[in-house]
Structure formats: C-alpha cells, structure tokens
Amino acid sequence: MSKFSLITDGFVKNNPTFVLVLGMCPTLATTTSAMNGLEMGLATLFVLVLSNIVISLISPMVPDKVHIPVYIVVIATFVTVLQLLLQAYLPSVYQTLGLFIPLIVVNCIVLGRAEAFANKNTVGDSALDGIGIGLGFTLSLTVIGIVREILGSGSIFGWKFIPGDGILAFVMAPGAFMVLGYLMVLFNKFAKKN
Amino acid sequence: MEYIIIIVSAIFVNNILLAQFLGICPFLGVSNKLSTATGMSGAVCFVITLATVVTYLLNKYLLVPFELEYLQTIAFILVIAALVQMVEIVLKKISPSLYQALGIFLPLITTNCAVLGVAITVVTKEFTFGDASHMLNLGQAVVYAIATSIGYGLAMILFAGLREHLAMNDVPKSFKGLPIALITVSIMAMAFLGFSGIV
C-alpha cells in the first residue's frame, strides 16, 4: 500500500460518511451551512490525527483488557484540548458547533480508526490515515453543507446569489436527512462502480 | 406544570433523534427489526437515566466546587463507560432474562452520543419555562432524561416498523438500504416538526 493511497482512500473508497456510515450525528446536525460543515470537519480532523498518532505509539504497552477505556481517555483529552483552544482563540466557532465539540469523543470514526488502524500500524501510517479519513469527513460535511445552504438559504459560504429565503425545510432537521439520503444515492450510483 | 412542559418538549418537539440528531448511528444500525429496536430503546432508556443522575451529582458536588469543569467531557465519558460495564455485570447476576434481551446492546451504548449528549445538555444548557430560564434541578433532570429516552424509543420503534415494510418493497438499486431509510426518516422528521407549535 503506497503512502499516497492511505490519504486518498479516505476520500472515496473508505469515505467515512458515504461508505463507512460513521459519525452521523455531527454530519446531520452541523451541516446547516457550508462553513459550519467545514469547521466541524476540521475539528474532527484535529482530534483524529492526534489520537491516531498517540494511540499507535502507546498501543504496544496497553494490556488488551483495558485498551478501550485507555483509547477513550486519550481521545477525550484531545477533545478537551480542542475545546479549550477554540474557546480561547475562536470563540465564534465554539459557539456555532456547541455541544458537538465534546461529542467528538463518542464519534465512532475516531474510536473506529483507533481500533481498526492505529493500534496495529506505525506512527507515520496512522497519522496519514487520520489525515485521509479526516479530510474525507471534512469533504463530505462541506458538500452536504453546500447543498443545504444553496437550497435552504440561497447562498454558498455566506455569499448570497439567489434572492429570497430559500426552502427553510432544508436548514431544519428533515432537510439534513433528505440531503444525506439523496447524496448517498448519487454516491452509490457513480462512485461505488470504480 | 414545568414537568409537563419538559416531558412534551423532550418527547415530541425536541425529539432527540429527529430534531437534535443525537444517537443516530445505533438508530440506523439496529432499526432493521422491530424486536431489536425495542431492546435497544429499553437499554438506552435505562442507561441515559442512570448516567444523567450520576453525572449531574458528579458535576454539582465534585467538578464545580473544585473548579474542574474543564474535565467534564473526560469525567462524563468515563462515568458512562464504567456505568455500562456495571449495568452489564449486575444484570447478568440479577436478571438473566433481561440481560439476554438487552445484553448485546449494552456495550454499544458507551459510544451512543445520546447518552453523553443528554448528560452534557443537562448540566450546561438553560431551559426555558414560560418567561424565565434556569438550570434544571435534580428532579427535573431525571424527568428530562426519562422523557428524552422515551422520545428516543418512540422514534426508533416507529421507524423500525416502517423499515420492516420498506424491506419488502422493490426500490431502485441505488436507493437500497440506507439511502431510502434516510429519506423515510426525513419525512418522519417533517411530521414531528408539526409538534413545534404546542409548547
């Protein structure tokens, strides 16, 4: 496996949202606009890369029986670090993402990658895997955010190009499920063939 | 009166699955069959209520007095993980039949974000009653936790019923499985939006 494919796998083949179907809660809740989706994706990327690195470093020393609690503690530590840093330097991002920052702890993507990849691979590979999956997650969230923002508010990244209010349902809960459902259909149709 | 507001708003208006998007992974994962959906809802209800009480007390009497609020996330998730383990052990000893019914779902619950989500919401968010807002007291927190998990169960069981029928229908290939399920949830969420006027 080449180092490059470790990163690109996260985009299509192992796309966390459309193929692995992990981390659905933040995917649905924070994608009300393209910017929010992007911010959430980057926050998850941060935790994913750091926890992958640390877990691949410590996993040989951790007894099998307690490996899950240890991983959770490591992940929770990085999440809290992120929470404090955001509060201090990017308070507006902290306010938009709110509850979903601490909930990165229970995002199955992070623990899933620790279990499936980081604990049996080298530090370098685990970091690359974290970057790949994290970028794939960020990409999916941003795409969902873009679609919902266009339909719901008539704008992209806050830049308004359709006058009027848009279809409000797409900003609210039903739109989240619907956009994700239809994007998954498109993904199944076109991307999975290769 | 306050309790009625909490109950109605937690079950219908701010349904944890359809409006707050918490606990979606198990929702999509185990809603294939009505029986597993019921089992999962029961287990979640049990753990959410217990976890909320413990984390509420932990926050109030340990973290806040010692100014350790920044340890909230890590402390809560450890409490939940330990609690799930404990419930598993106790159930195995006391009621093997209940353990059989809930057993396989329990380990999954640690990473169910609904549990951590409710625990954090209860200790950080101000709730609105009429024209004032304040933090929940212990009684209200328990009622909120129970009502939220009833809402979780309601949405889960309704959806599992729909999904059992869905499985028998002939849907286009790209829609099979999750996509059509998500579109169905979307329509359900739309129906639940209709409740938003009642509180």
Place this chain on the structure above:
Amino acid sequence: MVLCLTGVCLVCAAILGGVNALTTNPIKEAAKKALVESIAKVLPEGGNLSDAQSAEGIDEYYVSSADTTVLAYAVKSTTIGFGGPLTVMVGVLPDGTVYNTSVLAHSETPGLGAKCTSDEGFMNQWKNFGPEKVLKVKKDGGDVDAITASTITSRAYTVAVEQAVNFVKSLNKQEE
C-alpha cells in the same frame, strides 16, 4: 492493568490541567474583547465609557459621556428566545432613540432564528430606530420587520430592545 489505566488517566489529567492553565486567560480576554467590541459597535464614537453598573430589569449598563453630558447608554439586556436565553447589547441615546444593537449570546436555530446575527435587513433596521416607532413586530401591530419564519426570535429580540429603552427612559425620569 489497573496501573496502566491509572497512569494514562494521570498523564491525561496533567496535560489537561496544563492546557487549562494556559488558556484560562485567553478565554477571559476573548469574552472581554467580545463585550468591548459589542459596546463599541452600538455606541456613537467618542465619549468616555464608565464601568459596568447593574440595575433592575436589565443585566447591566455602561454610560458613555463627554465632560458631564451623557452621550449614550449601552444596555445589556436578556430575554427568552426560541432556543433559550437571548442576550443583546443595545445602544440607546438619551432621548430614547436606539443607536444600534448587537447580539452577545443566543441559542437560536441555525438558519432560522440565528439569522438575528446575520440578516442585514433585520439588523440594519435597528440603526437610529426612533422613539416615535412602536417596539413590536409588524404581525403584532408594531414597526419591527421580523425575520422570515422566526417570529418568536424576532419578538424576543424586540422585547430585549424594549427593556433597554424603557430602562433609559426610567433613568431620565429619575434625573428630572
């Protein structure tokens, strides 16, 4: 086994303690900066700002004055919005004209009520909102344009402004 878990917990707690110590001040400063910026936004330029003063019916207020004349008041006022408390900083001139407003904290629905921080039509109408206009949304017979599909948020916002204006009026009465 237990040793390992305890060790990991201790190391993590130590790291968090360190990060917390490092970020405590920046967090406080960020909150203070947000407050100062919102005050600057809602008040006319010039004038010396007083310290925070508390009063009944509102959270707190600041007086901006040149020599002995009062130029304006910045009033922090909280009401209940759709998703929870909504805190607005309102700049009020002594004659009861709203100079400008700015949202300090809210928990409204993104894309709906949360537009009270981004919808230009809604935000700009508060600039020089004269005392002759009625502080109620148009649906209730007033002069405030509500945000589309977010009447509850718009009403709450209006009430927050109204509280601030009434407070300034009551200050004026005391002085007379």
